[in-house]
Amino acid sequence: MKGNRLYYILGIIMILSIITACNSDVTNDEGADVIQVTATTGMIADTVKNVGGEHVSVTGLMGPGVDPHLYKASQGDIGKLDQADVIFYNGLLLEGKMQEILEKMGKHKEVIALADHMNKNNLMETADKQIDPHIWFDVKLWIQATEKVKEGLMQVDPTHKADYEQQAAQYLEQLKELDTYASEQLATIPEEQRVLVTAHDAFGYFGRAYEVEVVGLQGISTASEYGLKDVKQIVDLLVERKIKAVFVESSVPKRSIEAVVQGAKEQGHEVIIGGELFSDAMGSPGTKEGTYIGMVRHNVDTIVKSLK
Template sequence: MKWLWTSIRAILIVSLIVISGCSSSTTNSKSSGTLKVTATTGMIADLVQHVGGKHVQVTALMGPGVDPHLYKASQGDIEKLDQAHVAFYNGLHLEGKMTDIFTKMARSKPVIPVADGIDKKKIIETKDGQYDPHIWFDVKLWIQAAGQVKKGLIEVDPQHKNDYEAQATAYIKQLEELDQYARTQLSSIPKEQRVLVTAHDAFSYFGRAYDLEVVGLQGINTSSEYGLKDVQRMVNLLTERKIKAVFVESSVPKRSIEAVIAGAKSKNHQVSIGGELFSDAMGEKGTPEGTYIGMVHHNVDTIVKALK
């Protein structure tokens, strides 16, 4: 029995060391002023990093090319959320399959939807009663989201309030310049040619903000199916209005748009792919498109080049 007691005592000691180490790690992280933040999309992670600066360590769950509408959290994602001091997500059912996780996690830590910072009158409601979650495509709305992030960080870490306010102000200035750039460039496209055709309806906020007509083959959620009637509707639009370019998205398979192009060709109307747009995910880390500002710049420049 002596050997059994010795083994049990050893296990208990090791367990206490592990627990102590984990607790110490979390405490040290907070006391050093570094908040562990987990964000769902790259756009939100980028926003938190700019507002939080050196005081945050940000982890994004969804990388380049990932569709948040269809995303399912892995065990590793759950662990990242568990280890975070605060989590930020989009809301408006963008991360539909993760909603229950956020609800449960909010009982034990701050879990903040950035869409809650948006003026409710500015949220687009679809014909079937859904809310369009693609708020980042109106830069002015993303400025409001920056305010929500600032508010959340200050609530969790009030000792760095001045830094969060200053960093948010500096980044918002960059966003205001980005908004003006988008308006100037897109207004150079002749009015009758400002028709943006994409795989799914992610650009409604973009169209409303910058005066483009937006047509998506699928609805706001890529989990919705498209059929032959949807393809035919798009083909008729392209041929009747002589639209020359359509766009693919980095996070949506190309086959839907390719079907539209083939349908137009069968009616003797040539349509080309105007370029790849970043819709529900940013580009690769370390590239200009791997930041929110760089992503919007790329989209604007690609659209103008194809449609002007």
Template sequence: MIHKFLRSLLISTLCLTLLVGCNPSRSQSESKKIQVTTTTGMIADIVKNVGGTHTEVSALMGTGVDPHLYKASQGDIRKLDQSDLIFYNGLHLEGKMTDVLSKIGKNKPVTAISDKIDRSKLLEIGNNLHDPHIWFDVQLWMSATEVVRDTLIKQDPSHKAEYEKQATDYLAKLKQLDEDVKKQVNSVPKEQRVLVTAHDAFNYFGKAYGIEVVGLQGISTAAEYGLKDVQNMVDLISKRKIKAVFVESSVPKKSIEAVVEGAKQKGHEVKIGGELYSDAMGQAGTPEGTYIGMVQANVTKIVSSLK
């Protein structure tokens, strides 16, 4: 009888041990990372800084990818479906992906980081549309950071204090970056502050930091440029004796190279001042593969070439 009782007790204890082992504890459940997918690398960088160890982040669009022309692959759709949170830029930056994001947003949180930005601070481009390149004004990017912070807190309130602290730390770095950019740009004589690029991605940068910006193409790289556009740019550069023009990492170089050659034929030597990061950051693992490093690299090239 005693043997039967001991045997029964042993079996009950073993079953209880297995049951506990097979069911994750509350702390294990809470430690599960939030799966976040973003469209661009710049947005992913915000999430990494604010979300820290509580998020697993991936960006659909990597180095040198043009978001205006990007088409979502089946792999992208699967990744979006498997995500807990999705962040995108909005303001029609993602172009052909907008419909996909809208459909997925019916079943899970899909947030445009530009939605909470004061519309009076956005640049209008006609037909009730706004320039989407908000990351070139660091202060606007600070507003986007606050959107990411608030969305993460709503999704995961148990880590609110950490998200708030990490956001505060990152916002302090962005504030310092904004001040550094102003200081560097102000070192260039006012009459020399003309930034010529392949497409109109830098208008927020120009407005925020006092640089005249001229793009060969429109706001979107989907816009076509023609011989007349090249000729007008050549005339402008030659007349104003502009020293440098810039290519972009996510846009083919042939348009700007045509401008340089055209100016040369008119007797004005203009150099390519370097490659700027416009719609995508640099390689992962490099300083330019972060938002702050990307902005610093751009400003260094612009300032050194225009001085």
């Protein structure tokens, strides 16, 4: 196992050594050069676009339905990373299989892990002492991430500092409105019914921020396994608390949640799948759910509709 991993890293280094750093210039409508940005997740890519505006060309590596916990960089991804002026990623091992590649990239260009710059007191720790990487589910934390994006862009492109500050301020106002919306809408669910059951434990920050009890079948990473004991524990919870809906995730197979629904049915308790939530990936480009704000609003509305 360790040998395979070593060969994988060595292979990546060899690819890096033969990729040319030369890259055709990209310009905006006015003919000015733009900053080349590569972001790992869709949430980060969308935030960079909002802060950077016309001064950035953003490439996102992980599209709709992609699980970052299990994602492996392709040769094409290495090229996109190598050609970037700045790379933004989540950190806290969300991009587990890419971590070493990103760290190596950081030795010769600006590579910024958004979560690494947050106050550690604001981060959540799981029972097995892992730090939860799903920071985007607390909009207040994502406001901090947006500030770091602004700082990173200003560092590599100080010429447009004023524009980045202005565009970030506008986007931050939208995020503050989103945070208020989530709080107000979720508060309409009676407290005893405010229980969110999903395939994996991605919504811990969401639950803490908006006073929702969160239960995940798997751990914080989809790489973790679940067994019959885990299913039974959740089924017992559903039956005992008379919870009427559970949720699937766009980036996680449905079979785990379907097993929970079937288990509850066998105990005489009907549970529905309340809808699909976006957890580790956003929706398709061009849709409301294909933006960070639209994704969060969709999740809030879906939860409220099913649990209220």
